[in-house]
Amino acid sequence: MQLRSLTVCAIIAFAAGLIVASFAGFREFLPGLLQGALITVEITLGGCVLSVIAAVIAALAKMYGPWPIRWLAVVYIEIFRGTSALVQLFWLFFVLPRFGLTMEPLTVAILALGLNVGAYGAEVVRGAVAAVPRGQWEATIALNMNRAQALRRIILPQAVVAMIPPWGNLFIELLKATAIVSLITVADLAFRAQEMNATTYRTVEIFSIVLVIYLAMAMLITIGMRRLEGLAAKGLARGRSH
Amino acid sequence: MTDIAKGPAPAAAPTGSPMVRFDQVTKSYGAFVVLDQLELDVAAGEKVAIIGPSGSGKTTVLRMLMTLEPINGGVIWVDGEPLTSMRRNGALVPADARHLRRMRGKIGMVFQHFNLFPHMTALKNCMEAPCTVLGLSKAESEARGRELLVMVGLGDKLQHYPAQLSGGQQQRVAIARALAMRPKVMLFDEVTSALDPELVGEVLNVIRKLGAELDLTMLMVTHQMGFAKEFADRVCFFYGGKICEQGPPAKLFGSPENERTRQFLRAVLEAT
Ligand SMILES: Nc1ncnc2c1ncn2[C@@H]1O[C@H](COP(=O)(O)OP(=O)(O)O)[C@@H](O)[C@H]1O
Ligand SMILES: [Mg+2]
Numbered sequence: 264m265q266l267r268s269l270t271v272c273a274i275i276a277f278a279a280g281l282i283v284a285s286f287a288g289f290r291e292f293l294p295g296l297l298q299g300a301l302i303t304v305e306i307t308l309g310g311c312v313l314s315v316i317a318a319v320i321a322a323l324a325k326m327y328g329p330w331p332i333r334w335l336a337v338v339y340i341e342i343f344r345g346t347s348a349l350v351q352l353f354w355l356f357f358v359l360p361r362f363g364l365t366m367e368p369l370t371v372a373i374l375a376l377g378l379n380v381g382a383y384g385a386e387v388v389r390g391a392v393a394a395v396p397r398g399q400w401e402a403t404i405a406l407n408m409n410r411a412q413a414l415r416r417i418i419l420p421q422a423v424v425a426m427i428p429p430w431g432n433l434f435i436e437l438l439k440a441t442a443i444v445s446l447i448t449v450a451d452l453a454f455r456a457q458e459m460n461a462t463t464y465r466t467v468e469i470f471s472i473v474l475v476i477y478l479a480m481a482m483l484i485t486i487g488m489r490r491l492e493g494l495a496a497k498g499l500a501r502g503r504s505h
Numbered sequence: 506m507t508d509i510a511k512g513p514a515p516a517a518a519p520t521g522s523p524m525v526r527f528d529q530v531t532k533s534y535g536a537f538v539v540l541d542q543l544e545l546d547v548a549a550g551e552k553v554a555i556i557g558p559s560g561s562g563k564t565t566v567l568r569m570l571m572t573l574e575p576i577n578g579g580v581i582w583v584d585g586e587p588l589t590s591m592r593r594n595g596a597l598v599p600a601d602a603r604h605l606r607r608m609r610g611k612i613g614m615v616f617q618h619f620n621l622f623p624h625m626t627a628l629k630n631c632m633e634a635p636c637t638v639l640g641l642s643k644a645e646s647e648a649r650g651r652e653l654l655v656m657v658g659l660g661d662k663l664q665h666y667p668a669q670l671s672g673g674q675q676q677r678v679a680i681a682r683a684l685a686m687r688p689k690v691m692l693f694d695e696v697t698s699a700l701d702p703e704l705v706g707e708v709l710n711v712i713r714k715l716g717a718e719l720d721l722t723m724l725m726v727t728h729q730m731g732f733a734k735e736f737a738d739r740v741c742f743f744y745g746g747k748i749c750e751q752g753p754p755a756k757l758f759g760s761p762e763n764e765r766t767r768q769f770l771r772a773v774l775e776a777t
Contacts, residue, residue: 405573
């Protein structure tokens with residue numbers, strides 16, 4: 264039922280897009296904006312993948328690591344949650360080269376956003392793992408599994424279902440945050456829009472199209488995550504024992 | 506008197522080693538002493554039923570033996586070796602992961618609430634640990650799981666997920682899963698308490714079968730007095746963290762000596 268209302272929203276968004284498209288500037292701006300959107304998609308996808316990896320590693324390190332590793336994980340999480348994504352982006356882009364580490368703007372963008380969202384995701388992962396009933400852990404001990412085996416085979420597969428909805432929100436946050444990468448010369452959707460606006464001053468048309476494109480991408484993420492949640496829940500619900 | 510448990514632990518294995526020995530084992534949560542210098546020997550192959558009022562420490566005994574709870578004093582011996590400590594230069598030091606793993610391999614446990622893995626079929630539940638822990642091949646662990654599920658009467662439910670099974674069936678899967686690790690000692694903690702009354706029998710029948718066919722040492726916490734009477738070699742009545750009275754079922758149920766035992770048995774009889 265949620266899925267259907269989302270589909271309706273997507274259709275409305277598309278219709279709105281058509282209305283916007285009927286503006287005179289549509290033909291003129293859309294190709295350039297879509298090029299930017301492609302970069303935005305690229306950063307979003309890369310950032311999402313990185314954020315999940317970073318979050319799982321950080322969460323497990325914080326929960327189960329020996330103290331130096333636990334400490335590192337806490338430092339990572341606190342720094343990336345406690346400072347703004349923009350500052351992190353600038354730091355990676357402008358400060359790291361001073362220490363001899365220069366990266367492509369696109370790489371920096373993915374890195375900054377992935378690590379930023381990963382820090383929030385670590386708490387999501389931690390919460391979901393902690394929510395797996397204690398009896399599951401006890402069964403793994405009684406079966407003589409070690410912690411890594413228990414996590415990999417028993418605990419994480421059950422925790423994943425609870426993680427999916429909050430991860431959906433984080434992915435959308437990540438998508439929206441990609442707009443800041445225009446500030447380090449990455450030609451994403453926001454960058455293209457500003458560029459066109461600066462030369463043509465046709466603000467209403469340009470930013471209306473941009474709005475619709477962002478909305479459509481966010482909706483795709485939401486729909487994708489709902490699908491995923493449905494699949495995962497079905498897999499687990501078949502087996503939920505109480 | 507209560508402080509003896511904190512003294513130096515005996516460094517030698519008990520003579521004539523029983524399969525399980527609690528040697529002045531003390532367990533407390535903060536200031537609350539759950540088990541007070543527990544002494545309990547269980548011979549190899551012996552079936553011991555543990556009864557007693559709620560909160561008397563019955564579950565704690567099994568959980569300590571499964572290493573799910575640390576102990577605060579004394580030593581638990583299993584198969585002639587200390588459970589959570591090991592001998593080094595004649596002294597007992599806390600066990601390392603390897604020792605713990607070896608000791609846990611001797612013990613299996615079945616829980617009140619089954620604790621099956623919900624994302625795995627009955628067969629996969631039984632195959633998981635033999636594969637990942639014992640390193641059996643998929644085919645070997647599958648054969649083992651299949652055989653055990655057939656033994657507990659679930660040969661037709663191999664591909665069912667826990668949620669598709671009744672409580673009694675789930676508990677039988679849990680028994681098969683524990684047996685798949687080939688333990689020497691099996692622990693049963695009120696394994697029929699979460700079941701609807703009509704499903705209790707099928708689980709008890711499986712336990713009877715294990716008793717008859719396998720050479721297992723069993724400790725079972727139970728409220729099924731009839732079953733304890735017929736199945737156990739010995740019954741231990743726990744009260745306030747101590748074994749208040751123990752003996753052969755005929756003696757303990759027939760002519761209990763302790764007033765608390767009599768009270769408890771009377772109360773249980775009235776309830777059923
Ligand atoms: N994790 C815990 N923290 C504090 N007290 C506990 C804990 N687990 C058990 N207890 C207490 O220990 C006592 C014995 O518990 P338990 O062994 O479960 O009793 P039984 O199985 O005989 O009903 C109870 O009084 C219980 O409240
Ligand atoms: Mg209990």
